[in-house]
Amino acid sequence: MEASDVRRTLSRLRVEQVLGAIVAVLLLYLVVDLLRQLVTGTLSASTLQQYLWRGIVVGLIYGLAGIGLSMTYSILRFANFSHGDLLTTGMFSGWSAAYVIAGFGAYNLGNLLLVRPNNDPTPGAVGMAIDSQPVAILGGIVVAALFTVAIALAADRLVYRRLRKQSSIALLIASVGVAFVLRYLIAFVFTRSNRAVPASAPETTLDLGIASTTVNLHEMTLVVSAIVLMVGVHLMLQHTKLGTSMRAMADNRDLAKITGIPTERVVLATWVIGAALAGIAGYLIVLNTGTITYTRGWTLLLPVFAGVILGGIGSVYGAILGGLIIGIVDEVAIIWLPNEMTMAAAFLLMIFILIFRPQGLLGGVETA
């Protein structure tokens, strides 16, 4: 059941071309309708701007988390269903560290370590905000990355490495097992309550000369960290030898096939980079949403997958672009759809991409 075979053997149905045309018309209609709403004033420009901004913030998280998912898919050649729970791992480990750093000595260590399972102490009291506790917040990022990498490497050693030569489906199923273990271990340790974690975000007014705008500092922390990390990954991929070999394997599945099982060094790098970014993405999303719960990462998995597929599996830049698109679609679709259905729209988009353009938007394009 090779992909190329299936694609080769079943020539495209004409029905699907018609469907593709319908999607194109629908998209055109949406764009026209958006313009109409802007012109008639049904939708104010500032509201749209707000939707777009929120979409970008969430999209950056999807993109950051998607890089690792895309790399495990293209280099280790399996869809890692435990990736969402790596986000959760980063979430809890990072915020645990942040609380300990900020509140050590002043509060019960257990409550700090377990990220206030009993809703005590309040985030405001500890000062869980970037302006009052910058060291704790940034320290949390580092711990989230390190701890998640450790967990991912342990999973690789105990599970995935033994299945390296198995089919991608065997690995996929095993990754579901890993996801279960991680998720319920986290729930067992940190309890399953859904609680607030960061204090309300501090805001500051930026004076841009002509106009001034209010900026949410937690959103800014998220955006700046995400962009810095993405640029870092870009530099690593472009300017190091390791990056070159990873890119080669990710860009070209055939090449990866010819060169055989990737070297352990490349595998290690894949896990380190992918898991670090996943952990940080999980940590940062809490800054944006404000609450933490053990299922959060799992619920993020499908949108992250959607972004990766949209951008083109194997392409790091595709994962970022796809994540941004999914984030923006999720937010902007509110103009036409009820709140609960926007994610369904994003998934539908993912399904259409898989069917009509399985290589994604940037797939097949050399990322060099």
Place this chain on the structure above:
Amino acid sequence: MTESPADGVTDASTDPESGASSSDPSPAGWGDGDAVLEIDGLQKQFGGITAVDGVSFDVEQGSITGLIGPNGAGKSTTFDLVTGFTRADAGSVRFDGRDVTGLRPHQIAQAGLVRTFQITREFPDMTVLENLMTAPPDQRGESLARSVLPGTRRGVIEQERELVDTVWETLDLFEIDHLAEEYARSLSGGQRKLLELARAFLTEPELLLLDEPMAGVNPTLEEKLLDRIHDLRAEGYTFLLVEHDMDLIMEHCDRVVVMHQGAVLAEGEPEEIRDNERVIEAYLGGNV
């Protein structure tokens, strides 16, 4: 080993020498040439690279035709185009006088144009018997309803019993009866080739396209396979085979088609091909 080409051909006596030229667009007709397969102007591009560039040739009824050429000449792509596994950009394929261009692979196979693969594609987690039982065409039980519903299942079982007989005959014929209960994945490379060939025969084909059937097969087995092919040719089957082994082609084929860089370079009897300067050049060029 060499047999006279016309020896034992049951159908209209065919003289391979007078085979219809590839440019002859004469429809169907059981005329002079009796071309069972007519390939005309096949073209295929993969991302800007032309893999097959206007290939035309015929395969005579009851012949063994060899398709050769250096690596990358487009032989396997031509096979894929003829059997519907790849859709051609241009050109046509006529089989038994019927246009089969653009049909799905299974439709082409059902028409009697059956292929094997360069790398064997047995069903690894099925037994040899199951592999072979899958092949026969028009099985009643392949309809979901007939397999399931009480009244019609009796007929399915009856036909299965008949098929078991045929399958065992084929197993004996290919001398793999001792492997009947084995899983296909546990077979050796050569045994897999035999299995795939046997499976292809059970589809009751008219024309068999064999993609490197002897690659990786030991000499004893190779001889056995070739004997089998000659026997079957004698019964009226037609063969088109891709093979790298020049000597084998020269010795066993009635006609040879040489491909080079996606196009037909030469075609004719083995002796003609052997002496063809352009063929020699292409092979030398290809080897350097």
Place this chain on the structure above:
Amino acid sequence: MTDESGDVGEDGAGPREQDSRGPLSDMRTTVREYTDRITEWMGERSRWKADALVVLSALVLVYALITLLAYGQGLDMNGIVNTLVRLTFLMAAYGLLVLALNLHWGYAGLFNIGVAGFMSVAVFTLAFVSGGQGVGLGYPIWVGMIAGMVAAAALGLLAALPALRLRADYFAIVTLGIAEIVRFTVKSDWVDDHRVLGREVGLGAGSSIQVPSAQEYVFKLFTEDGTSRADPTFVGAQLFELGSWFGIDRPTVMSAGYALLLVVAVLLAYVLLSRIAYSPFGRVLKAIREDEGAAQALGKPTSRIKIYSFVLGCALMGLGGMLWQASRFTVAADAFMPIVTFYIFVALIVGGSGSNAGSIVGGIAFVGLLLQGPRMLPRVINEQWESVPEGTNTIYEAVTALGGADIMPLIGYSIANIDLLQRLFVGVVLILLMLYRPDGLLGHRKEVAAATDLSRPEGETDD
């Protein structure tokens, strides 16, 4: 059971020296010898007898274990029987769904992880077609159940037409996406507010809705209006009397009746799927799973065969969903979270995909050993242990107590969170299966896909 989970934990750490000749690997060899011998012996029986034997032995083992646990909980006869009835119901529900999934994954190689979506479409269709009081159209329940199966099949067809040619892992993501889209739609206030055919669609939008259940009709065989207090029917009176000899209450007897209906459904599905498995159709399905291109090269219309089997499997998933989820008389969208699908998948892998008997055994083993068994433990411990350790609020307090050599708080905490540990355990088992026994318990069995015996016909000379 605690011992067992401890063993498995050790096993999980052990594989580092996979090839060493430890006692563990000796045990494994011994076990394998036994299973091989049993397999061989089974091979001589006719197919359905062998299947029945395998399923019944699994059933007896699980019943024995659960009876022991129920007894340990201090339940009386009625309580024990009630536990077993509930267990049987769940095992049958899983069995049915696993059988359907086996048709997809075990036979056609279609990696469908959207089972919950197909179940929920059927259940909400049933609610719409047969529901009364403004929720639905009020047709009889059998119309609703057929409509539910048709709806699940239709969704399957819609998904299958474009998605079947995708590679297995892409197909998996598409089906999971579809299941989630269905769940979001059902949960949507917006959809809930709209009317179809002049009726409220009644999806509940996150809250539960009334759903008509076949259980009501089964109960009405026992009493006049289906409640346990009402006057019994003739059949009901006899069975209640029989039950009372063993100290079994009316509700238990009635539940047993419904569980029996599910068992019958499983048997019918098994017969249907066995006929497919042992037929040329099933053979082509298997061939498609192995190598679709090669099957096409033999002239098999693989797309059509895949679509048929996918749609049939979806209809069965719909049936399973309706018999299972509707039995509570209310249902909410979140009864169909992706975890339901993964449980069914684990059950299939436990039993061994590709085998119908294995699917049923997988359902039995999963429900008994991984789902219900562990969850019964806390009450057993409560009952058996004089001073049950107090569960602490968080694991921190429990772990710090370890510093004072007091393990009780940790045990108490574990007992209080047994359902989390049970799910963790499912994950561990899944990983171990993939590492050591990817074919499941019965996956090694040869189940030759043919409608008749394939051995050399008699009277033929061997040369």
